[in-house]
Structure formats: structure tokens, C-alpha cells
Amino acid sequence: MKTYTICVFTENSIGLLNKITIIFTRRRLNIESLTVSETERKGVSRFTIVIKHEQREAVEKLVRQIRKVVEVLAVFGYLNDDIVYNEIALFKLPTPLDSKPLDMETINREHKAYIVYWDLDYVVLQKTGTEEEIFEFFKYVKPHGILEFVRSGRVAVSKTPKGLVEYLPDEVEWEYYL
Amino acid sequence: MAIAEELLEKEVSTQTPETFITGSKALMECLLAESVDTIFGYPGGAIMPVYDALYDYMDRINHILVRHEQGASHAAEGYARSSGRVGVCMATSGPGATNLVTGIADAIIDCTPMVAITGQVASNLLGTDAFQETDVIGITAPVCKWNYQITRADEIPEIMAKAFYIAMAGKPGPVLIDITKDAQIGMMTKPFEYKKIDKLPGYHPRIKPKAEQVQKAAELINSAKKPYILVGHGVLISEAMEEFRALVEKADIPVASTLLGLSAISIEHPNYMGWLGMHGMYAPNVMTDQCDVLIAIGMRFDDRVTGDATLFAKQAKIVHIEVDPAEIDKIKKAEAPVVGDAKEALKMLLPLIEKRDFTAWKKEFRDLEPAEHAAVNERDFAGEGKIKMAEVVRMVSDKTKGEACVVVDVGQHQMISARYYDFKKPHSYIASGGLGTMGFAIPAAFGAKMGAPEREVVAFIGDGCFQMTIQELGTIAQSGVAVKMIILNNNFLGMVRQWQQLFFDRRYSFVELQNPDFITISKGFGIPGHTCDDRASLSESIDTLLNSEGSYVLEVIVEKEENVFPMVPAGRSVSEIRLK
Numbered sequence A: 001m002k003t004y005t006i007c008v009f010t011e012n013s014i015g016l017l018n019k020i021t022i023i024f025t026r027r028r029l030n031i032e033s034l035t036v037s038e039t040e041r042k043g044v045s046r047f048t049i050v051i052k053h054e055q056r057e058a059v060e061k062l063v064r065q066i067r068k069v070v071e072v073l074a075v076f077g078y079l080n081d082d083i084v085y086n087e088i089a090l091f092k093l094p095t096p097l098d099s100k101p102l103d104m105e106t107i108n109r110e111h112k113a114y115i116v117y118w119d120l121d122y123v124v125l126q127k128t129g130t131e132e133e134i135f136e137f138f139k140y141v142k143p144h145g146i147l148e149f150v151r152s153g154r155v156a157v158s159k160t161p162k163g164l165v166e167y168l169p170d171e172v173e174w175e176y177y178l
Numbered sequence B: 001m002a003i004a005e006e007l008l009e010k011e012v013s014t015q016t017p018e019t020f021i022t023g024s025k026a027l028m029e030c031l032l033a034e035s036v037d038t039i040f041g042y043p044g045g046a047i048m049p050v051y052d053a054l055y056d057y058m059d060r061i062n063h064i065l066v067r068h069e070q071g072a073s074h075a076a077e078g079y080a081r082s083s084g085r086v087g088v089c090m091a092t093s094g095p096g097a098t099n100l101v102t103g104i105a106d107a108i109i110d111c112t113p114m115v116a117i118t119g120q121v122a123s124n125l126l127g128t129d130a131f132q133e134t135d136v137i138g139i140t141a142p143v144c145k146w147n148y149q150i151t152r153a154d155e156i157p158e159i160m161a162k163a164f165y166i167a168m169a170g171k172p173g174p175v176l177i178d179i180t181k182d183a184q185i186g187m188m189t190k191p192f193e194y195k196k197i198d199k200l201p202g203y204h205p206r207i208k209p210k211a212e213q214v215q216k217a218a219e220l221i222n223s224a225k226k227p228y229i230l231v232g233h234g235v236l237i238s239e240a241m242e243e244f245r246a247l248v249e250k251a252d253i254p255v256a257s258t259l260l261g262l263s264a265i266s267i268e269h270p271n272y273m274g275w276l277g278m279h280g281m282y283a284p285n286v287m288t289d290q291c292d293v294l295i296a297i298g299m300r301f302d303d304r305v306t307g308d309a310t311l312f313a314k315q316a317k318i319v320h321i322e323v324d325p326a327e328i329d330k331i332k333k334a335e336a337p338v339v340g341d342a343k344e345a346l347k348m349l350l351p352l353i354e355k356r357d358f359t360a361w362k363k364e365f366r367d368l369e370p371a372e373h374a375a376v377n378e379r380d381f382a383g384e385g386k387i388k389m390a391e392v393v394r395m396v397s398d399k400t401k402g403e404a405c406v407v408v409d410v411g412q413h414q415m416i417s418a419r420y421y422d423f424k425k426p427h428s429y430i431a432s433g434g435l436g437t438m439g440f441a442i443p444a445a446f447g448a449k450m451g452a453p454e455r456e457v458v459a460f461i462g463d464g465c466f467q468m469t470i471q472e473l474g475t476i477a478q479s480g481v482a483v484k485m486i487i488l489n490n491n492f493l494g495m496v497r498q499w500q501q502l503f504f505d506r507r508y509s510f511v512e513l514q515n516p517d518f519i520t521i522s523k524g525f526g527i528p529g530h531t532c533d534d535r536a537s538l539s540e541s542i543d544t545l546l547n548s549e550g551s552y553v554l555e556v557i558v559e560k561e562e563n564v565f566p567m568v569p570a571g572r573s574v575s576e577i578r579l580k
């Protein structure tokens, strides 16, 4: 199984998430993670979808099916080597009075995780990194007990010199934020 | 409803500039701008403002009141398939919309251009489980080329222009536009203006193929020693019949068609070898194992064509001419893909193709015919026992000189019609291919007649299928157009019975029908008809049907347990084709 990151650029319209996900469900493909946000161009949304698959060919076919959705402007499929990517995770850990103090030195220096909020009897740590790095950190803090753990979907940019939106169809005058 | 009432009041008040019109009227103007002359529909609460606007457009837009919305969507398909134009159907929200779904699903898989318009509850009621509220956008998303919900009258011109463009462009398909009641009633806030469009940021199919791709395809074709062309529906859709024939003649390549590719080339053409697929002909099927270059034009290697796709034409290099890039390599890897419209591709290809003579290679196909004739045709035309479906189809073919527009339903009669009707004119075999929708024929035949009034439309329908959309006899009777319907009555769900006989040990599980008196029913709807039960009167019966001025139903009692051969068992290699 290889991990593929599929970047889908779309017009920003209602119902599009459904139109894209049904392409996966119909082929019984499990979406590992999914992130949607607006891009540097106004009115253009970017879906970052991570899937695992054994056959590159099947992923290529999938990409072509996604392209068929009318509101989809462009689709790119990547292997991990082609992209810079990250995820973000939040850990809520208990800090009762009698508990062993957290080793913030290791947490900061080795795991590059930080406290983003604290209250009387818990702290919230934020960790940014790859899935593996987050998992490593998860193992590290597990002995403390974890009240809540949440991890975002992947966000990724390609290792190409040009911005990906440059490859979008140029028939339309897209308004830039920048 | 408050918003709607408020808007209604606005409409009658004098403040609105004269040039501004309601959403419903705007919709009518859009249909006129797209030269829509026929709509198949059924009214109801959430679409009433549109029907009210339609009242003033009756002289320009012919609305056909169907008897069930499934009939509307199939009729729109029939219209589109016979005319090459977008078929339009319309229904109310909730059950009206869900009843359209079968026809929409049928249209997407057979690439039929359709615009379906549905009413929806007022936008302030969306998501409240209001009366007859259904999430049609959600329901139809998987079976539409595009769908969209309009909630403001101002959106109507732009969205309808998009809808008609998307339905027709590239690979055609169905588009559903759901219009909330307040958008129908509401006034536009600007003057109505309709601009047709010919591209969209996210949708701009490649029509003219890349020259390199055509070049590579030409080289492969020119190098072939045993080339073989499979022609599909795409050639008919892009009206590329002339270009196609020119290529076939110049390169002298044998041709077989897919089921929906039937009538893309005349059956009389010396290079035409028949059609292939599960119940297709013997030589066209087995020769896929012999060719060295397979040229697939406007077809998609459906499993009913390939059987086991991994074994299909595995020795051959494939040239695949196709407008939808997602079809390239989907089932069969193509050495030379050509993405583009069939007509454009063939135009570019023709000058690059060398003139060849494949007399000997073509003879290899013809040499296989006697075996098939002996095993299949001779049985079908032995003239013993009950009438066979084949005899009826052949006789109708002869009497209509192979020039009728043949519409069929789904089952044994569909395959027998494909096998024994001698198609001489294009757009002459209208069938539900990809979805295999029983109940397609009565409404689709009616739609086909509306789309091509100058043509004689003859429908072959099974006794099971006839009962699925029998209510549309009422629509046909009311419209006054002439649709010639032939029920091939074997008292069974024949095709399923055949599978049960061959693959389930003759365990006939719920396939026998107690049929009604079809002719009494037809007469009840106002359509004359009669039953033919013996061979001696078959010819006269068919004459009566064909000569009747209006619509007619001819029921022919046929052999009950007849099987359709050849047959490639599902999922097997075409080399395992059975002749009996």
C-alpha cells in the first residue's frame, strides 16, 4: 500500500464535497483524510485527499473520474516524495495536583510540540508534523493519560517551482488574494 | 410560504419595471432560446408556477403530459436519441423528482443529452422536511453529469445556459436543475438576457484531438496486418457516419459494432461483419482474438462487450478514439489513445491512412458465418411450432426495408431485434444499453417519434417490459402520433428464464407471468390492436400494424422457452461463446 495525496482544485460551490466523495465511495476507496480550504485565488477551493492504494493505475483512473466533475478545475495526484506535507494534532492531557510534571524540555526540543492552552487540571499541546511524527509523540505522552486527541487531515504543497494554481485553466480571470 | 406570498404580491404590484419577468417566465424564455420545442412532464405543487407560465407558451413549446414521470425521462431519452438534440423533462418535487431518476440513470450511462427540471419547496423551507421535500440534488448527484439547485430567479438564465451546454458538450449526459418555488415565483431584479455558452472553467472537453495522438494511431493502423474496427455509440452521437465510412473504405478494415453502435454503418456495407457482445454474432466476437490491431471508436469496452476483459483481444494493440479521457485505459490499455470527438478525429485520421486491401482477412470473418447460420438462424427460421421472435423481427425488417427507427425494451426480444433487423439508416436502434432498463420502450418509442416525426417508429417489447410502463399508452393516445408497438409475448421474463435454464439448472424462480389481455387494455387506452397466434397470419398482421394510420399494438404469441444464441456466458472469455 502506498500513500497518495490527491489535490483537487474546484469552484467554490454547494454540494461539491458530496460530488467528490461519492466517486471514492462508489469504488469502495477509504479516504484516510480530507482537508478543504480556499486557495490564494478567490473562488477556488482546494481539497487535499489522502488515500492508500496498492495500484498506481487505479489512482490514476480515480483522478480522471474526479476531473469529470464539472466544477472541478484541476486534479493532481502525488506520492509523498513529490510534496511537502504536514498535519496538526491537539492533545488534551490531565494535570492533576499530584501528577508527575510534564517534561517540557523534551516536548519542545525533541517533539517540537507546544502548549497552546492550559487550565487548572489539564493542558492542550499542539504538535505539527507528519503522521509518523504525530504518532511518535502520541506514544510519548500516552503514559500521562490522554483526555482527548484530535488530528487534522493532511495539507500539502507540491515540490514544483510554480504554484499549482498556475496550471488551472486560464480562460477565466481569477481574482488573486495576493 | 411567507416569502412566496410576499413575492407574489410584488408581482402584481405596479412597482416592477416592465422588462423584469418572473423566474418561471425566464425559464420559458431560456427554453425558447435553446430552441426547445417539446417537453415531457407532469405537474404538481412545487412546479405549479412553471406550469402557469407554460400556459402562455403553449403555442411555442409542446408540453406532453405523461402518465408517470419515469415515462417523461425515458421519452426525453427517446427524443434525444432520434433527434440528436437535448431531451427535456420536467416534474414536481419529491415523488415527481424521484420518479425521474431511472431515466436519468439510464441517460448517463448511455450518454444521452437530457435536461431534467424539477420543482422544489421554497428556499426557506429547505431542510425542514416540508411537504414533498426531497433532496433531489443528493439523490441524483451520482447519476447526473451535472446538477444544480436554483434559489433565485436571477440565476435562471445563466444556469440554464450552463445546463444545455453541459448536457450536449463532449460526452453528452443528463443535467438536473432543481428550482425552488420562490425562485419560480420571484421576479428577476434585472432584465432577462440569455447568453449561450460554449465553455466553462471546469469543463472544456477536447473536441479536436492532438495531432501527435492521431499520427501515432495512423501509424499503428497502417502497420496492421489484421486490423479490426469496433464502432460504438460515439460515432452516432458525433454524427461521424460519413467520416467513419470513408475510413473503413479507404483502409478496407472489417467492422463490427457494439449494441448501441448498431446503425452507425449500413448492414449492407461489405466491411460490416455484424455486432459483438454477450448475444452478438459469432465472427465479430471470436475475431477479437485474431486481430493484431483493434481500433475502438466511440465505445467503452463494456463488460457485455468484452466478457472477461483481461482475456479480451489480449494479443492486439489497441487504438482508442474517445471523447472522455476517463475511458482511456479504464478497461483496456490503449497503445494509441486519441482523445477527442469521433468526427474530428476521423477527419484528421483519414488523410494519414494508407489505402489497403484486406480481402483475405475479411474472408476469415465470412468463413465463420455458415457455422452460426446452421446452428442459430436455421433453428430460428425452421418454421416449426409456435412463431419465433426472429421471424417477426425479420418480417418487420423486410416490410420496412430496414429503414424504420427501431426502439426496443430489455430482454430476449432486445437481442433478437438487434440480430435480425437489417439497419440501413443511422439512429435506428434505440435501446437501453448500459442500464438495461425494463420499461424503456413504450415511452422511448413515443419520444423517438416526437424527435423524428418523419420516421416510422416500430417498438419491439417483451410482455414483462410492456407492463412496466404500460400507462404511457395513454400519453401516446392523447398525443395522436403513430407509434407501432409489437409485443413479443412468451409469457415469461424470457431473458431471466434463459439464464435460469442454462446456469441455474432450470429452476424457474418467479419468471412466469399471468398476463393481462394486452389488446383489451390497449383498446381501453384508445389504441387499436390485435393478437396474432399463427404463422399463416403473421404477414397480414404486420401489414395491419404498419399500415394503420395511428398507433397500433400487435401482440404476437411466440415460443415460450426459446433461447437467444450465440451467448458468451457472463464474465467468460469470448472464445467460450456458445452457439447452442
Ligand SMILES: Cc1ncc(C[n+]2csc(CCOP(=O)(O)OP(=O)(O)O)c2C)c(N)n1
Pocket: B409, B410, B411, B412, B413, B414, B436, B437, B438, B439, B461, B462, B463, B464, B465, B466, B488, B490, B492, B493, B494, B495, B496
Ligand atoms: C427494471 C428492471 N428490472 C429487472 C430487470 C432484469 N431483467 C432483464 S431482462 C428481464 C426479462 C424481460 O422479460 P420480457 O419483457 O418478457 O422480455 P423477454 O426477455 O421475454 O423478451 C428481466 C426481469 C431489468 N433489466 N430491468
